[in-house]
Amino acid sequence: MSNPPILEFENVGYRQQQTQILSDINWMLDDGEHWAVLGPNGSGKTTLLEVACGYLWPSSGRVLRLGEEMLDLRQLRRSIGWVTSELATKIPLEETALETVVTGRLSQWGLKFFLGDQPSEQDFADARALLSQLSCSHLVAKPFGVLSQGERQQVLIARARMAEPFLLVLDEPCAGMDPGVRERFLGWLNEVVSKTTGPTTILVTHHLEEIVPCISQTLMLAEGRIVASGRTHEVVTKTRIEEVYQTSLYKLENVAGRLWPLWK
Ligand SMILES: Nc1ncnc2c1ncn2[C@@H]1O[C@H](COP(=O)(O)OP(=O)(O)OP(=O)(O)O)[C@@H](O)[C@H]1O
Numbered sequence: 001m002s003n004p005p006i007l008e009f010e011n012v013g014y015r016q017q018q019t020q021i022l023s024d025i026n027w028m029l030d031d032g033e034h035w036a037v038l039g040p041n042g043s044g045k046t047t048l049l050e051v052a053c054g055y056l057w058p059s060s061g062r063v064l065r066l067g068e069e070m071l072d073l074r075q076l077r078r079s080i081g082w083v084t085s086e087l088a089t090k091i092p093l094e095e096t097a098l099e100t101v102v103t104g105r106l107s108q109w110g111l112k113f114f115l116g117d118q119p120s121e122q123d124f125a126d127a128r129a130l131l132s133q134l135s136c137s138h139l140v141a142k143p144f145g146v147l148s149q150g151e152r153q154q155v156l157i158a159r160a161r162m163a164e165p166f167l168l169v170l171d172e173p174c175a176g177m178d179p180g181v182r183e184r185f186l187g188w189l190n191e192v193v194s195k196t197t198g199p200t201t202i203l204v205t206h207h208l209e210e211i212v213p214c215i216s217q218t219l220m221l222a223e224g225r226i227v228a229s230g231r232t233h234e235v236v237t238k239t240r241i242e243e244v245y246q247t248s249l250y251k252l253e254n255v256a257g258r259l260w261p262l263w264k
Contacts, residue, residue: 003031004067006167006200007052012061014044014051014224021047022224025061029167029217034193034201036211036232039221040245045204048221049169052202053080066166081160081199084171088152093145097136097155100144101127104162123162130158134192149177150185157189161198168199174210182210190214208236213257220244233259 005028012025022044029035039045050056051063054076062069065076081104091100102119105126131137136154139147147155153173160168173189174182193201194214203215211218211232218232222244228235236259238252248264 005030005064006033006066008064008067009052010061010064012051012058012063014047014056015059020224022051022058024225027219027226027229029200029202031200033217034215035203036215036218037202037204037221038206038208038218038236038244039227041206043221044224045221046171047224049082049171049202049204053077053082053167053169078163079165079167081157081163081165081168082171083153083156083160083169083173085149085153085173085175087156088144088149091144091156094143097131097139097142097144097147097151097158098124098127100155101131101158101162104159127158127162130161131155134158134161135188148181150181150188153185154188157192165199168201169204170201171204172206173203174205174207186210186212208241208252209258209260211236211258 007027007029009025009027012022013020014022025048037045037048047056051058054065054073095103102123105123106119128137128140131140134154134157136151136158139151139155142151144152144155157168157170170189174185177185190212192198193212201215203211205211216232217230218235219229220227220235220240227244228240233254236252238249241252241261242249250262250264253260253262
């Protein structure tokens with residue numbers, strides 16, 4: 001029997017303080033698919049993901065995760081890895097990459113000053129193995145504070161994977177990266193996402209060219225509604241991008257499987 005979908009949104013709406021933020025969301029993420037979520041500022045991307053991850057409850061419709069309306073939200077949140085650049089600000093700068101990854105298993109920020117559960121030898125061994133699997137063994141002993149932005153994102157992704165999530169959400173992972181760091185990070189991401197038997201990944205971005213080839217599906221939102229969803233190269237078209245972002249494109253160039261916009 002095939003696995004149930006990772007996520008299913010059935011006619012989901014979300015309302016907050018008299019404002020309808022999401023409407024008529026029908027979206028299914030199958031196991032093994034990787035998705036990009038696009039949409040202008042304020043189109044509802046973060047809200048959609050907060051609903052997906054159980055931080056917000058839909059006002060109408062329902063969300064199934066792994067085929068069920070899981071009600072243990074604490075457990076659900078622990079089994080979804082949400083990586084944002086904001087997360088980096090919570091990591092103690094003197095802790096090593098290895099220690100940072102280990103804290104993902106304990107769902108806590110920082111290791112040294114924490115009085116609760118202490119990580120086991122096995123946790124350290126698993127963190128090491130994960131860093132190696134993600135081609136980051138060279139970062140093990142480096143303090144988080146000295147890592148480049150790209151390396152920090154790599155370590156945070158490894159950290160999220162310590163909890164063995166069924167879904168990994170990368171919310172604008174390239175924000176603030178210079179072009180070199182960004183390209184190296186995206187090359188790494190494409191390889192890691194396509195080669196490892198990792199979780200289904202959702203990438204939220206404002207930059208079309210960051211949708212690396214392994215992220216073959218895209219959902220596009222505008223004003224809280226789905227404008228299009230499906231295969232990236234069918235969803236992300238010149239006309240649709242112009243309509244959704246209300247600006248003109250000279251052309252959309254496909255270079256090595258990535259779509260690069262040339263804005264007018
Ligand atoms: N608590 C709230 N009360 C009222 N409106 C809200 C609330 N939270 C979010 N909104 C509104 O919902 C809309 C969608 O916000 P959301 O943060 O989901 O958009 P986004 O697509 O992630 O935007 P961005 O790309 O700027 O991060 C925005 O217009 C926002 O002002």
